[in-house]
Amino acid sequence: MVGGACAVLNYHENQQRYTQEWPSYQLSKQEWLNDAWSAFTPYRVNWGGYAPQPITLQWAGDLDVLRQHLLSQGWRDPIPVNAKSLLHTLSSEPVLTKLPVLPQIHDSRYEAFKLVYVMGEIPPEASDAAAIPQGAQHDMRFLNPELKPPSSASAQLVLRLWRSDTYLGNQQQIWMGNITCQKPKNSLGIVSLLSTQEYYLQPLLLFQDFVEGFTLYKRQHLEMSNNKNWNGQVLLMTKPVEVEKNDSRL
Numbered sequence: 523m524v525g526g527a528c529a530v531l532n533y534h535e536n537q538q539r540y541t542q543e544w545p546s547y548q549l550s551k552q553e554w555l556n557d558a559w560s561a562f563t564p565y566r567v568n569w570g571g572y573a574p575q576p577i578t579l580q581w582a583g584d585l586d587v588l589r590q591h592l593l594s595q596g597w598r599d600p601i602p603v604n605a606k607s608l609l610h611t612l613s614s615e616p617v618l619t620k621l622p623v624l625p626q627i628h629d630s631r632y633e634a635f636k637l638v639y640v641m642g643e644i645p646p647e648a649s650d651a652a653a654i655p656q657g658a659q660h661d662m663r664f665l666n667p668e669l670k671p672p673s674s675a676s677a678q679l680v681l682r683l684w685r686s687d688t689y690l691g692n693q694q695q696i697w698m699g700n701i702t703c704q705k706p707k708n709s710l711g712i713v714s715l716l717s718t719q720e721y722y723l724q725p726l727l728l729f730q731d732f733v734e735g736f737t738l739y740k741r742q743h744l745e746m747s748n749n750k751n752w753n754g755q756v757l758l759m760t761k762p763v764e765v766e767k768n769d770s771r772l
Contacts, residue, residue: 547688551760554582554690555739559758562686562698564743568627575718576752577628578726581683581697582690582760585635591762592681595732597637600680616706616714618676623716628684628698635683635697638704639732677705679725680718694760701725722752735762 549558559580566573581588600623601607607622619640625632683699690696703725707717730738739758746754 549688549690549696551582551690554696555758558688559741559756560743562688563629564746564754564756566626566628566700569630573626574720574751575626575700575702576722576746576754577698578700578722578752578756579681579683579698579729580686580756580758581699582694582758584694585683585697587761589635589637591736592637592639592732595639597639597681597732600636600638611714612712613714614708614711616708618678618706618716621706621714621716623680623704626682631684633682633699634685635681635699637681639679639681641677641679641703677703677719678716679728680704681729701729720751723755726755726757730757733759737761 562577562580563572564576566575566577601619601621603622603624607620610616610620611622623636623638625636679701680703681699681701683697686696686698688696700722702722703719704716705719706714708714737760741756741758743754743756746752
């Protein structure tokens with residue numbers, strides 16, 4: 523536990539130590555929307571290889587624009603990883619809002635952006651469209667009815683974004699990421715950490731309700747269409763509509 527805590531606390535130092543150089547690429551917006559989006563790996567790549575979490579979101583734009591919008595919608599910065607928050611992991615009855623959101627690696631990089639949204643209680647019987655906010659009910663073709671949303675108020679959505687070194691029109695960077703659901707989990711009655719739940723479609727659908735007014739494009743990795751926990755859906759997102767109309771550089 524002590525060794526793991528030290529490694530987490532020093533992750534910014536490790537990030538600098540192991541930083542690699544990546545070539546940059548330029549795409550037109552149409553190339554990205556047509557098929558270049560699928561060239562990005564469909565799953566997160568950590569130090570040990572592919573992780574189970576898929577890459578379900580691609581954002582082309584300024585991180586601060588997205589951040590300010592989501593903060594206005596009730597999202598907030600996660601609890602930081604420090605000595606105080608790590609002490610809460612020793613509780614046998616953990617409190618969601620006191621546990622740190624641990625960093626994750628993708629392609630040898632830590633996330634550049636991370637926000638959380640603490641959810642209210644979702645009834646356990648809500649396993650269909652009734653469980654999805656109205657703004658996300660417009661297209662249920664990708665919903666797998668076997669996937670159930672969290673049945674406890676002790677859950678939060680986590681949005682993470684990693685840089686890609688790919689740009690639209692040489693000025694808008696594409697950020698890769700995902701929206702997952704986390705719940706506290708106590709292991710052996712000793713350590714309590716936030717555990718990522720293994721369903722990835724519901725969080726993506728829920729997220730769409732928070733970004734109304736942004737330009738959204740749905741795409742799908744067809745080879746993943748029969749997967750139980752994620753059917754390959756990817757959301758491509760750009761600036762709010764009124765901003766994009768006045769910006770021809772994309």
